[in-house]
Amino acid sequence: MDITILIYQAILVVFIFSVSLFVAMYSTYAERKVAAFMQDRIGPDRAGPFGILQPLADGVKMFMKEEFIPNPSDKFLFVVGPCVAMFTACISSAVIPWGDSLSINGHILSLQVADINIGILYVFGVVSMGVYGIMIGGWASNNKYSMIGAIRASSQLISYEISMGLALIPIVMMSGSISLKTIVEQQQGIHWNVFVQPLSFLIFLICAFAETNRTPFDLPECETELIGGFHTEYSSMKLGFYLFAEYINMFVSSAVMAALYFGGYNFPFIHSLGLSHNAVTLLGVGFFFAKIFAFIFFFMWVRWTIPRFRYDQLMKLGWKILIPLAILNILITGALMMIKAS
Amino acid sequence: MATANPIDYLPIIIQFIVAIGFVIFGMIGSHLLGPKKHSKVKDDSFECGIEAQGNARLPFNVKYFLTAILFVLFDVEVIFMYPWAVNFRDNLGNGTWFWEMILFVVFLMLGFLYIIKKGALDWD
Amino acid sequence: MAPYFFYFLAFLAIFSALMVVFSKNPVYSVLFLVMTFFAIAGQYILLNAQFLAVVHIIVYAGAIMVLFLFVVMLLNLNKELEPHKSSLLKLAGVIASGILMLTLIGTFRGATEQVVGAGLSDGLTYNNQVGLVKNLGKVLFSDFLLPFELSSILFLSAMVGAVMLGKRDKEPIEL
Numbered sequence: 253m254d255i256t257i258l259i260y261q262a263i264l265v266v267f268i269f270s271v272s273l274f275v276a277m278y279s280t281y282a283e284r285k286v287a288a289f290m291q292d293r294i295g296p297d298r299a300g301p302f303g304i305l306q307p308l309a310d311g312v313k314m315f316m317k318e319e320f321i322p323n324p325s326d327k328f329l330f331v332v333g334p335c336v337a338m339f340t341a342c343i344s345s346a347v348i349p350w351g352d353s354l355s356i357n358g359h360i361l362s363l364q365v366a367d368i369n370i371g372i373l374y375v376f377g378v379v380s381m382g383v384y385g386i387m388i389g390g391w392a393s394n395n396k397y398s399m400i401g402a403i404r405a406s407s408q409l410i411s412y413e414i415s416m417g418l419a420l421i422p423i424v425m426m427s428g429s430i431s432l433k434t435i436v437e438q439q440q441g442i443h444w445n446v447f448v449q450p451l452s453f454l455i456f457l458i459c460a461f462a463e464t465n466r467t468p469f470d471l472p473e474c475e476t477e478l479i480g481g482f483h484t485e486y487s488s489m490k491l492g493f494y495l496f497a498e499y500i501n502m503f504v505s506s507a508v509m510a511a512l513y514f515g516g517y518n519f520p521f522i523h524s525l526g527l528s529h530n531a532v533t534l535l536g537v538g539f540f541f542a543k544i545f546a547f548i549f550f551f552m553w554v555r556w557t558i559p560r561f562r563y564d565q566l567m568k569l570g571w572k573i574l575i576p577l578a579i580l581n582i583l584i585t586g587a588l589m590m591i592k593a594s
Numbered sequence: 595m596a597t598a599n600p601i602d603y604l605p606i607i608i609q610f611i612v613a614i615g616f617v618i619f620g621m622i623g624s625h626l627l628g629p630k631k632h633s634k635v636k637d638d639s640f641e642c643g644i645e646a647q648g649n650a651r652l653p654f655n656v657k658y659f660l661t662a663i664l665f666v667l668f669d670v671e672v673i674f675m676y677p678w679a680v681n682f683r684d685n686l687g688n689g690t691w692f693w694e695m696i697l698f699v700v701f702l703m704l705g706f707l708y709i710i711k712k713g714a715l716d717w718d
Numbered sequence: 719m720a721p722y723f724f725y726f727l728a729f730l731a732i733f734s735a736l737m738v739v740f741s742k743n744p745v746y747s748v749l750f751l752v753m754t755f756f757a758i759a760g761q762y763i764l765l766n767a768q769f770l771a772v773v774h775i776i777v778y779a780g781a782i783m784v785l786f787l788f789v790v791m792l793l794n795l796n797k798e799l800e801p802h803k804s805s806l807l808k809l810a811g812v813i814a815s816g817i818l819m820l821t822l823i824g825t826f827r828g829a830t831e832q833v834v835g836a837g838l839s840d841g842l843t844y845n846n847q848v849g850l851v852k853n854l855g856k857v858l859f860s861d862f863l864l865p866f867e868l869s870s871i872l873f874l875s876a877m878v879g880a881v882m883l884g885k886r887d888k889e890p891i892e893l
Contacts, residue, residue, distance in 0.1 A: 264605075265609050269613070315623060316627050318630065319624060322638065325639065338617050342609075342617075343613050346605065365605045367602065368598070368602050368603065368606070394651065395641070397640070399651065399652075399654075403654055407658050410665040410669075414669060414672060417669070428680060428681075430676065430680060484640055488624050489621065492620075492624075563717060564717035567661075575668070582675070586682065586695070589682070589683070590692055
């Protein structure tokens with residue numbers, strides 16, 4: 253690998269990183285606007301036209317606030333907690349194929365940071381690391397609300413991780429690969445996985461809600477019973493990191509769902525338009541982001557529609573319904589593939 | 595199948611460095627910019643406005659612990675399915691390939707039924 | 719470039735492994751152990767054992783260590799409650815782990831000789847794609863099928879054991 257490729261990849265990493273931060277920032281704005289729309293309000297409208305500068309104002313406010321570390325807490329781990337949460341959120345986007353390749357002056361430039369052989373498992377591994385940010389933060393605070401919130405959250409995250417892993421296996425069986433790029437390439441045109449694996453998609457969607465701590469799975473931070481859950485004691489940029497990590501996770505899981513089940517950057521009639529390769533690639537990136545934004549909107553729509561689960565319902569759904577369903581789905585997929593082949 | 599090498603992971607290291615840089619920048623930046631005013635009551639941990647009673651690190655329900663153990667077991671089983679699933683499409687003619695996993699899943703489901711029967715997953 | 723990565727990861731692994739032992743607080747020990755696992759996963763990637771690397775992170779760092787953290791929190795190992803260990807116990811610990819280290823070193827030296835002696839690998843004809851998930855699956859589900867199926871029985875017994883320990887019927891648990 254020569255040095256120009258390395259520089260290109262560094263630029264790509266920084267660019268995608270900035271884009272994901274930007275999208276996460278404007279997701280907070282979009283969330284407030286969507287909430288306002290659904291509740292027949294106006295929403296933020298003071299900072300700039302239509303309140304478009306509101307996320308910037310929020311960011312600056314978070315940044316300038318007093319940082320507060322309670323005395324009984326473990327001070328080092330209190331700082332490490334939000335750092336881990338933010339770090340795991342930031343690294344998960346590395347394996348997502350944002351588009352096909354661009355060719356500029358004979359160089360083929362891939363629009364994916366790292367096309368590794370174990371793409372799905374990388375995402376899975378990063379998700380399993382997300383537990384630590386919450387557990388460390390909740391434990392270090394030395395506050396009863398934080399502790400209860402952290403234990404609830406980590407139990408919830410690990411329970412839904414199993415169904416998530418099981419839900420993806422039929423996709424792997426059909427594509428014969430766990431590289432995200434290969435899976436996206438196999439969904440040419442409109443051959444999207446969601447049409448052949450609707451059950452797998454449904455399970456993955458529910459797990460994505462649970463893993464990002466979004467309503468109806470926001471028990472770890474339910475304001476009405478646990479004040480703020482695991483981040484009760486947090487303020488300033490540390491609270492900002494926890495909240496921001498949630499939005500980045502939402503963005504990345506939307507991207508993963510779009511890539512795995514909705515064809516990623518593929519769109520119908522991709523090759524019958526007669527466009528050049530670069531134009532098709534750029535159009536594909538546009539379609540991919542359109543799919544991601546549709547998912548982000550769906551996340552918000554659900555938040556303002558469905559009430560929160562009770563804890564026993566949450567555990568029952570995760571263990572007693574989703575796991576057997578996911579295993580059944582694997583067996584049915586296997587049997588159908590065998591029948592089709594013979 | 596295309597060859598895969600450790601060099602594929604170099605961009606991921608770059609991403610790690612960028613992410614760490616951003617996190618450290620955010621932490622130090624907000625630490626330097628924010629005001630710092632301490633007082634004994636303010637630095638106490640929050641507890642509905644009354645004085646904090648005892649230590650928050652109390653033992654909790656053993657159910658959570660049981661969930662974590664079962665998670666470890668199921669997680670390993672899920673991981674075992676991936677090498678099987680990747681090769682499934684190439685072994686469609688090979689009947690035993692499917693039955694191997696059926697046997698595995700049957701044992702898994704036996705354990706699962708036992709767990710449910712014993713009520714280890716009931717939260718009440 | 720690979721040797722630098724190797725030395726960095728090896729340093730990280732040894733440093734955090736030592737910190738596991740020397741940390742006073744068990745929560746810190748667990749977190750340093752997570753760091754050790756990450757360093758070892760990095761070594762696997764350098765060896766091109768990609769699947770093993772990610773499994774190491776998912777299973778060890780993501781599952782078993784979470785369980786450890788739960789245990790540390792469940793057992794309420796606060797600093798003031800930790801009993802002081804006598805020096806005799808410490809000496810016994812040093813001797814026991816020293817013997818374990820000697821055994822491990824002996825085993826690994828023997829293993830290297832066996833691998834080279836049996837012609838499994840001479841460093842020249844070694845296929846570096848063997849650690850990828852597809853090749854691993856081919857071997858696991860043909861040559862090592864019996865151990866694989868036996869492991870499912872092991873999981874079954876582990877599940878039964880966990881439920882037996884965690885759920886004593888209708889008996890109040892005092893903790």
